[in-house]
Amino acid sequence: MTTLTAKDKDAVRTFWAKVSGKEEDIGTDAVARMLAVYPQTKTYFAHWKDLSPSSPSARKHGVTVMKGVADAVSKIDDLKGGLLTLSELHAFTLRVDPANFKILSHCLLVVLSIMFPNDFTPEAHVALDKFLAAVALALAEKYR
């Protein structure tokens, strides 16, 4: 995968500034969509009492995931180093198949498209797609 150019990073930071304050809504919607559109992802949450997309557990998880993404934005200049602990968590404890990172990224982009139809231009889209791919790569760093 490609490295993020200065232009990409600028685009991500600019867009993220617009998103400020709505992170929770974005996260909960993205996780809810993931569970609805890709039911196989529910296999990771068998320990939840309620697996419906609108359950409190799903909402809480959306917030958690989004905090991670926001953190990644702040560490955009060194994703591998900055996300080391999270990578170890996903590799050794959660053991989420990395294919699912792509799935969640897609759902995030759909939510951004709905919530920010004018700001989520094709240019913003490509920068964010690259960024999320880079985050996924950093998260998979410790897998093997």
Next chain:
Amino acid sequence: MVEWTDFERATIVDIFSKMQYEVVGPAALARCLVVYPWTQRYFGNFGNLYNAAAISGNPMVAKHGTTILHGLDRAVKNMDDIKATYAELSVLHSEKLHVDPDNFKLLSDCLTIVVAAQLGKDFTGEVQAAFQKFLAVVVSALGRQYH
């Protein structure tokens, strides 16, 4: 054969009955060419595709985007046999156009994102699931005649 629930059928018919083909088609194709620039390989004779602004303003891109989107109409009308409906188009994309079938998924992701922006809150998780299932069936049918 693909099993469709009543909700899925109704959702697909509804989305396409309200579809603004001349807006969504061009936007989806342009987005695909910008977000996945290697897809430009199929449009060497489309003129200026040098940057996002040029792509979004390119009349050939717009026209082709509309054509592609209307291509989905036949699947909407024949949801119970999309495989047969697209057999000829699949051969066309393979034998004549030489399009890597992976590209169908890229375009369908961009289409999902553009339709999401159009429908806003109405593009719920359930609607998204139905729409993506429909596109996945189309993509599969288009890739079927490759050899």
